[in-house]
Amino acid sequence: MSPMISIDNVSKWYGDFQVLTDCTTAVAKGEVVVVCGPSGSGKSTLIKCVNALEPFQKGSIIVDGISVGDPKTDLPKLRSRVGMVFQHFELFPHLSITDNLTIAQVKVLGRQPDEARDKGLKLLDRVGLAAHAAKYPGQLSGGQQQRVAIARALAMDPIAMLFDEPTSALDPEMINEVLDVMTQLAHEGMTMMCVTHEMGFARRVADRVIFMDRGMIIEDCAKDDFFGSPRSERAQQFLSKILQH
Amino acid sequence: MNYHWDWAVFFKSTGIGDEIYLDWFVAGLGWTVAVALVAWCIALALGAVLGVMRTLPNKALSGVATAYVELFRNVPLLVQLFVWYFLVPDLLPERAQVWFKQELNPTTSAYLSVVACLAFFTAARVCEQVRTGIQALPRGQTMAAMAMGFSLPQVYRHVLLPQAFRIIIPPLTSEFLNIFKNSSVASLIGLMELLAQTKQTAEFSANLFEAFTLATLIYFVLNMSLMKGMGWLEKRVAVPGLIGSGGK
Numbered sequence: 001m002s003p004m005i006s007i008d009n010v011s012k013w014y015g016d017f018q019v020l021t022d023c024t025t026a027v028a029k030g031e032v033v034v035v036c037g038p039s040g041s042g043k044s045t046l047i048k049c050v051n052a053l054e055p056f057q058k059g060s061i062i063v064d065g066i067s068v069g070d071p072k073t074d075l076p077k078l079r080s081r082v083g084m085v086f087q088h089f090e091l092f093p094h095l096s097i098t099d100n101l102t103i104a105q106v107k108v109l110g111r112q113p114d115e116a117r118d119k120g121l122k123l124l125d126r127v128g129l130a131a132h133a134a135k136y137p138g139q140l141s142g143g144q145q146q147r148v149a150i151a152r153a154l155a156m157d158p159i160a161m162l163f164d165e166p167t168s169a170l171d172p173e174m175i176n177e178v179l180d181v182m183t184q185l186a187h188e189g190m191t192m193m194c195v196t197h198e199m200g201f202a203r204r205v206a207d208r209v210i211f212m213d214r215g216m217i218i219e220d221c222a223k224d225d226f227f228g229s230p231r232s233e234r235a236q237q238f239l240s241k242i243l244q245h
Numbered sequence: 246m247n248y249h250w251d252w253a254v255f256f257k258s259t260g261i262g263d264e265i266y267l268d269w270f271v272a273g274l275g276w277t278v279a280v281a282l283v284a285w286c287i288a289l290a291l292g293a294v295l296g297v298m299r300t301l302p303n304k305a306l307s308g309v310a311t312a313y314v315e316l317f318r319n320v321p322l323l324v325q326l327f328v329w330y331f332l333v334p335d336l337l338p339e340r341a342q343v344w345f346k347q348e349l350n351p352t353t354s355a356y357l358s359v360v361a362c363l364a365f366f367t368a369a370r371v372c373e374q375v376r377t378g379i380q381a382l383p384r385g386q387t388m389a390a391m392a393m394g395f396s397l398p399q400v401y402r403h404v405l406l407p408q409a410f411r412i413i414i415p416p417l418t419s420e421f422l423n424i425f426k427n428s429s430v431a432s433l434i435g436l437m438e439l440l441a442q443t444k445q446t447a448e449f450s451a452n453l454f455e456a457f458t459l460a461t462l463i464y465f466v467l468n469m470s471l472m473k474g475m476g477w478l479e480k481r482v483a484v485p486g487l488i489g490s491g492g493k
C-alpha cells in the first residue's frame with residue numbers, strides 16, 4: 001500500500017540558506033510519526049511543506065496520491081484535507097468557538113450550517129469542551145484553546161493531521177489534557193505527523209521517530225530503536241539533554 | 246467696538262424669498278453631511294482595497310497602492326480640490342466634458358468634484374490604517390486559515406479584515422471626523438455647504454460673530470455625535486475576552 005504522506009528528496013532554500021537537505025521519509029496510513037530535533041533544525045519547515053504552506057525547490061511530496069509541488073494541484077483543496085495544529089493555537093479570536101469550528105466546513109467544504117454545527121459540537125464534546133461552545137477563544141485557557149484547535153481541524157474530516165509543537169506554548173499543567181486528546185486520536189487510527197519534544201508521548205504513542213538536525217533527517221526509525229539505541233551521536237546528545245528534564 | 250449683538254438674527258428674513266437665515270444653516274449642514282458621508286463611503290471601500298493590496302505578496306499590486314498613498318498624502322488637499330475641479334474635467338472625453346461643464350448645474354459639478362477629492366484623499370489615509378491593522382495580526386492567523394483550505398480572498402474576508410477593522414476603529418473614527426471638517430474646502434469652489442452659508446450669513450446680516458458661533462457649535466455637536474456613534478460601534482463589535490477590545 002502506498003503511504004499516506006511520502007516525502008522524497010526534498011530540499012528547500014531561503015535565499016542562499018538551505019533549510020532542508022534531501023529529506024526523505026514516509027508516513028503510512030494510521031501511522032504516528034514524531035519529529036524532533038534541536039531548535040532551527042527545520043522541523044516546522046518540513047511539516048509545512050507537507051500541506052504546501054511553505055514551497056520547496058527540490059524533490060517531491062505526495063499526499064494521498066496528490067503531488068504537493070505540482071503547479072496544477074488545487075492547494076486549498078489539498079490543505080482542507082490535511083489538518084494542522086499550531087504552537088500558538090491560532091483560533092480566530094473574533095469568532096465564537098462554534099463559529100471557529102464551523103466556518104471552514106461551510107466556506108471551504110460547502111456544508112450546510114446546521115450540519116457543520118452538529119459536527120462541530122460533537123467534536124467539541126469529544127475534546128471535553130461542550131460547555132464552552134458560545135464562548136470566544138480569549139475566554140479559554142491555553143490548553144482549552146488547543147483542544148478546540150484540534151477539534152476544528154478534525155471537523156474537516158482530515159486524512160492526516162500535522163502538529164507543530166502543540167504543547168510547547170502551554171503551562172505544564174495543561175500539557176496533558178492536549179496530549180490525551182492526541183493519544184486518543186492516535187488510537188483511533190489517525191495518520192499523524194507530530195513535531196514535539198514530549199518524549200513521553202513519543203514513547204507511548206509514536207510508531208516511528210524522526211530526528212532532524214540542520215535541515216537533514218538524521219534518524220528515521222521505529223520508536224523502540226530510537227529510544228533504545230540511537231545510532232547518531234547528535235541524536236544521543238539531544239535525547240540525553242531532553243530526557244534530563 | 247460697537248458691535249450690535251443680535252442672537253435673534255437666525256430667525257430673521259434673509260430678504261430672499263421667505264427664507265430665514267436658519268434655513269441657510271440647515272441647507273449648509275445638509276450639503277456638508279451629503280459631501281462627507283458619500284465621500285466617506287467611497288474612501289472606506291477604496292481604502293480597504295488599497296490597504297489589502299499593500300499587504301499582498303504581489304509586488305506590482307502593492308507597488309500601485311504604495312504609489313497611490315504617496316501621491317495623495319503628499320499633495321495638499323486644496324491643490325487636489327482645484328485639480329479635481331479645474332483640471333480633471335478637461336481630461337474627460339469630449340462627451341463627458343460637455344455634460345460636466347454645460348449640462349450639469351454648477352452646484353452638482355462642484356459637489357461631484359469635492360466628493361471625488363475628499364474620497365480619494367481620505368482613501369489614502371484609510372489605506373494606511375487598514376494596512377497597519379492587517380500587519381498587526383499574528384502571521385499564524387493567515388497560516389492557520391490557509392491550512393484549513395481558505396483561498397487568499399477568503400483569508401482576508403473571514404479572518405484578517407474582521408480583526409483588522411476592529412483594531413483600527415479609533416484611528417478610523419478620527420479620519421471620519423476629518424472628512425467632515427475637510428468638507429469645508431467645498432466653499433472654495435462655490436458649494437454652499439455649512440462654511441459657505443456661514444460666510445454668506447455673516448455678509449448679508451453683518452452679524453459675523455453670531456454666524457460663526459453657530460457654525461462652530463454645529464461642527465462641534467456634529468463631531469461629538471459622530472464620536473459617540475463610533476464609540477457605540479466599537480463596543481458593539483468588541484470581541485469578548487480580547488485585550489483592548491473594550492468589551493468584557
Ligand SMILES: Nc1ncnc2c1ncn2[C@@H]1O[C@H](COP(=O)(O)OP(=O)(O)OP(=O)(O)O)[C@@H](O)[C@H]1O
Nearest residue numbers: 014017019037038039040041042043044045046165
Ligand atoms: N522565512 C524565513 N526566512 C529565512 N529563514 C527562515 C525562515 N523561516 C525559518 N527560517 C530558518 O530556517 C531554519 C529552520 O526553521 P524551522 O522553523 O523549520 O525550525 P524548527 O526546527 O521548527 O525550530 P523550532 O524548534 O525553533 O521551532 C531556521 O534556521 C530558521 O532560522
Ligand SMILES: [Mg+2]
Nearest residue numbers: 043044045165
Ligand atoms: Mg518550529
